[in-house]
Amino acid sequence: MVANEAQAESVLYGDLGAVSALPDGASIVLSSTVSPGFLTRLEQRLQNEGRDLKLVDAPVSGGVKRAAMGSLTIMASGSDEALKSAGSVLSAMSKELYIISGGCGAGSCLKMVNQLLAGVHIASAAEAMAFGARLGLNTRLLFEFITNSGGTSWMFENRVPHMLDNDYTPYSALDIFVKDLGIVSRECSSHKIPLNISTVAHQLFLSGSAAGWGRIDDAAVVKVYETLTGVRVEGKLPILKKEDVFKSLPLEWPRDPIEDICRLGQNASKTLVVLDDDPTGTQTVHDIEVLTEWNIESLVEQFKKRSTCFFILTNSRSLSSDKAIELIKEICQNLDTAAKSVKNVGYTVVLRGDSTLRGHFPEEADAAVSVLGEMDAWIICPFFLQGGRYTIEDTHYVADSDRLVPAGETEFAKDAAFGYKCSNLREWIEEKTKGRVPASCVASISIQLLRKGGPSSVCDHLCNLKKGSVCVVNAASEKDMAVFAAGMIQAELKGKRFLCRTAASFVSARIGIRPKAPILPKDIGIKNEKNGGLVVVGSYVPKTTKQVEELKSQLGHILRSIEISVHKLAMGSLEEREEEIKRTAEMADVFLKARKDTLIMTSRELIKGKSPSESLEINFKVSSALVEIVRRITTRPRYILAKGGITSSDLATRALEAKRANVVGQALAGVPLWQLGPESRHPGVPYIVFPGNVGDSTALAEVVKSWACPARFASTKDLLLNAEKGGYAIGAFNVYNLEGVEAVVSAAEEERSPAILQEGACITLRCS
Numbered sequence: 001m002v003a004n005e006a007q008a009e010s011v012l013y014g015d016l017g018a019v020s021a022l023p024d025g026a027s028i029v030l031s032s033t034v035s036p037g038f039l040t041r042l043e044q045r046l047q048n049e050g051r052d053l054k055l056v057d058a059p060v061s062g063g064v065k066r067a068a069m070g071s072l073t074i075m076a077s078g079s080d081e082a083l084k085s086a087g088s089v090l091s092a093m094s095k096e097l098y099i100i101s102g103g104c105g106a107g108s109c110l111k112m113v114n115q116l117l118a119g120v121h122i123a124s125a126a127e128a129m130a131f132g133a134r135l136g137l138n139t140r141l142l143f144e145f146i147t148n149s150g151g152t153s154w155m156f157e158n159r160v161p162h163m164l165d166n167d168y169t170p171y172s173a174l175d176i177f178v179k180d181l182g183i184v185s186r187e188c189s190s191h192k193i194p195l196n197i198s199t200v201a202h203q204l205f206l207s208g209s210a211a212g213w214g215r216i217d218d219a220a221v222v223k224v225y226e227t228l229t230g231v232r233v234e235g236k237l238p239i240l241k242k243e244d245v246f247k248s249l250p251l252e253w254p255r256d257p258i259e260d261i262c263r264l265g266q267n268a269s270k271t272l273v274v275l276d277d278d279p280t281g282t283q284t285v286h287d288i289e290v291l292t293e294w295n296i297e298s299l300v301e302q303f304k305k306r307s308t309c310f311f312i313l314t315n316s317r318s319l320s321s322d323k324a325i326e327l328i329k330e331i332c333q334n335l336d337t338a339a340k341s342v343k344n345v346g347y348t349v350v351l352r353g354d355s356t357l358r359g360h361f362p363e364e365a366d367a368a369v370s371v372l373g374e375m376d377a378w379i380i381c382p383f384f385l386q387g388g389r390y391t392i393e394d395t396h397y398v399a400d401s402d403r404l405v406p407a408g409e410t411e412f413a414k415d416a417a418f419g420y421k422c423s424n425l426r427e428w429i430e431e432k433t434k435g436r437v438p439a440s441c442v443a444s445i446s447i448q449l450l451r452k453g454g455p456s457s458v459c460d461h462l463c464n465l466k467k468g469s470v471c472v473v474n475a476a477s478e479k480d481m482a483v484f485a486a487g488m489i490q491a492e493l494k495g496k497r498f499l500c501r502t503a504a505s506f507v508s509a510r511i512g513i514r515p516k517a518p519i520l521p522k523d524i525g526i527k528n529e530k531n532g533g534l535v536v537v538g539s540y541v542p543k544t545t546k547q548v549e550e551l552k553s554q555l556g557h558i559l560r561s562i563e564i565s566v567h568k569l570a571m572g573s574l575e576e577r578e579e580e581i582k583r584t585a586e587m588a589d590v591f592l593k594a595r596k597d598t599l600i601m602t603s604r605e606l607i608k609g610k611s612p613s614e615s616l617e618i619n620f621k622v623s624s625a626l627v628e629i630v631r632r633i634t635t636r637p638r639y640i641l642a643k644g645g646i647t648s649s650d651l652a653t654r655a656l657e658a659k660r661a662n663v664v665g666q667a668l669a670g671v672p673l674w675q676l677g678p679e680s681r682h683p684g685v686p687y688i689v690f691p692g693n694v695g696d697s698t699a700l701a702e703v704v705k706s707w708a709c710p711a712r713f714a715s716t717k718d719l720l721l722n723a724e725k726g727g728y729a730i731g732a733f734n735v736y737n738l739e740g741v742e743a744v745v746s747a748a749e750e751e752r753s754p755a756i757l758q759e760g761a762c763i764t765l766r767c768s
Contacts, residue, residue, distance in 0.1 A: 001031040001060070004179055005038045012042075024051040027085040031058050031074070033115060033176075035183045036105035043078075043104045054082035057104045058090060059111035064171055071095035075114075077107035112187060115180040116198045121155035122177070122218055123201035128156075129163055129233045130225035138439065140164055140235040140408075140421045141431055162219035164235035174221060175214035177205045237395060237406040237423050245392060245404055249476060250451045257482035260455060261512035264489045265308060270346040272309040273335060274507055275328065275368075277317040277359050278645030279652060280691035281352035282672040283386060284508035285309070286516060286665040290674065292653045293660075294331045299338035303345045308511045311352075311663075315649035317359050317418075318620065320613055324360040325367040332371035348498060350510075354645075355384035355503035356398060356412035356693055357420060362433050368499055375499045377443070377465045379488070380425060383475035384503040386670030387694050391474045394444050395424045411542055412693065416608045416615035425472040443471040450475070450483045458487020463494060478505060485509040504670075519665045519673050520706055524686060526638065532560075532592040532709055534637040536651060537601040538626050539644025539692030540566075545604050547700035548643075552599070554701040557722060558708060560591040561599045569625040570607055570618045581625055585632035592635040597708045600629065623650045630655035639707050641667075641688040643700065648689040656681050667703050670694040719754055732756040 181202035388399030397404035406423030642648035658680040
């Protein structure tokens with residue numbers, strides 16, 4: 001297979017050509033796209049050799065990928081004898097083999113018609129995408145829509161992603177269609193048939209080749225339109241430099257909105273009820289209760305407390321869409337019933353979701369509205385400072401060091417269950433609602449409005465929205481979030497009702513909570529607990545994997561690690577699954593009793609289902625195994641750290657049987673710390689809820705280091721060797737009285753740091 005007629009001529013009849021070396025009776029299979037006339041002449045030339053040389057005309061379709069797989073479509077023609085001699089080879093190369101009658105050249109006639117359509121489809125796809133870009137449409141959404149409508153074609157679905165990704169790796173070079181449509185053009189002249197559309201497509205490919213794009217992918221024909229019009233079909237948003245973006249923003253609102261919120265809160269009776277789709281929504285609050293049950297009695301009790309806020313852990317992100325809808329409806333019905341039984345109580349529902357846009361949207365919002373009634377507006381606000389999530393000019397970004405990466409270009413957008421394409425929140429809403437809410441109909445509160453107009457401008461904007469609107473909130477700082485919250489409260493006091501789909505930062509801003517320092521073991525009185533701590537990692541996102549690697553690197557000398565096989569838990573037999581669970585629980589019990597902090601982690605391979613629902617089912621099998629492991633661990637851990645939203649929810653509710661917990665604060669910025677309720681298996685145990693997508697590579701190690709049991713060593717030598725391995729220093733002190741000993745010991749315990757004491761003889765006598 002060669003590119004054109006000249007190359008075929010050279011291979012067969014050029015210097016050292018193949019024909020002279022072939023044995024008599026040999027068969028030649030030509031799979032290049034060439035003109036039928038060339039094949040007729042070649043067959044005659046081979047016959048004139050007088051050596052019984054046979055020619056099979058066998059052009060192919062399928063490209064490099066299908067060729068490598070042996071699954072080409074082949075259109076073969078030639079004499080019966082030639083086809084018989086080459087039949088086994090052609091069958092091995094193809095998935096579909098068509099024998100075309102009419103003699104040598106008939107196969108190329110069929111291929112010529114195929115190439116006419118293929119070239120026209122690529123050219124029309126380029127034209128359509130350029131037209132859409134010129135109209136201001138989101139090209140990724142446009143592509144998704146067309147692929148699910150009557151305007152699609154195989155070439156459209158195959159080539160447009162190259163245009164969207166601006167990736168023109170030459171799987172099929174543009175010049176191929178200059179040649180192939182050129183053949184079509186010449187044949188249409190000789191057969192006296194006007195082929196107007198393919199002729200225009202040929203000229204388009206010629207323009208691309210003349211511009212220097214002939215050797216790159218044929219999808220690059222779209223560059224002809226881009227060059228002529230100045231539009232960009234590429235669907236990617238640029239990665240921005242964080243410092244430059246923040247410098248370009250106006251100065252923040254000068255007043256402290258938290259004071260306004262606290263003042264307004266005294267006049268407003270509405271309780272904020274946060275339905276948290278996993279436990280990580282408590283990332284920014286403290287001294288707040290979390291319920292893991294939602295019966296009417298429990299909700300009535302909460303409303304009677306007149307608290308500003310409480311959380312209900314739904315864990316709906318781990319459920320299928322249908323089950324999540326059913327659950328939200330049930331909770332909202334119970335909320336409505338409970339609120340009506342308590343005098344003068346009002347409430348606002350927040351659907352706290354992932355700050356990287358994963359979760360059941362709009363399904364949960366639709367479910368809530370079906371019970372609570374139509375809202376004046378849905379508020380969409382995924383800003384989360386501690387996780388580096390910013391919304392600027394309606395585009396949601398995930399910070400990566402000093403860069404701002406559009407959310408749709410991150411690993412989170414590729415989630416097997418909740419994947420998405422759009423980073424612009426207006427377009428994301430259109431994408432997730434499948435066009436029910438067009439991007440053009442989504443309202444927006446800009447950073448400029450927040451920083452120049454303040455809460456009153458926010459209130460005016462919200463009050464002027466059309467009933468049933470969807471409104472995106474931009475934010476690049478916690479003050480932006482607080483300004484919006486203050487304005488929203490003003491609008492609520494005027495009678496407006498909102499349903500909020502937000503990340504964690506909105507909740508703390510809405511109830512006027514200021515951040516406080518991370519909580520340490522000494523702050524909640526567990527520094528003298530003897531057993532080891534338990535760390536359970538179920539999250540499989542790349543960020544978690546990097547954090548686990550760093551944890552083992554920094555603390556491997558004191559941490560006991562147990563890896564469990566995801567394949568055995570999700571895909572293995574019942575016996576394999578049970579053995580893996582039993583082995584892990586028994587080992588963990590031994591380590592914890594021996595005062596060893598213990599890491600239980602799932603193996604890092606990601607097993608996906610064939611559909612989002614299958615992927616959720618695999619997640620459930622793994623998570624339920626982790627639950628069973630923790631249930632079988634009988635030793636009370638010093639603390640428990642659960643890594644991953646679904647993991648932490650399942651362990652709290654199913655393994656530890658907690659019905660409520662108190663959010664003490666955070667173990668690290670963005671990492672909630674709970675104390676489990678008295679009904680749980682381990683009342684009062686600190687429970688660290690570590691989200692899968694929060695923190696840099698050292699964050700997990702930093703938290704575990706703060707909470708781990710202090711190591712005990714048999715000798716000074718062991719102590720010093722361990723310090724060298726762990727990369728820390730040891731203080732050595734000469735003391736001459738009991739007060740000095742007590743001072744050093746007290747300081748060492750306070751700082752959780754080892755120390756070496758050298759005592760005088762008189763102290764030893766007094767101590768004895």
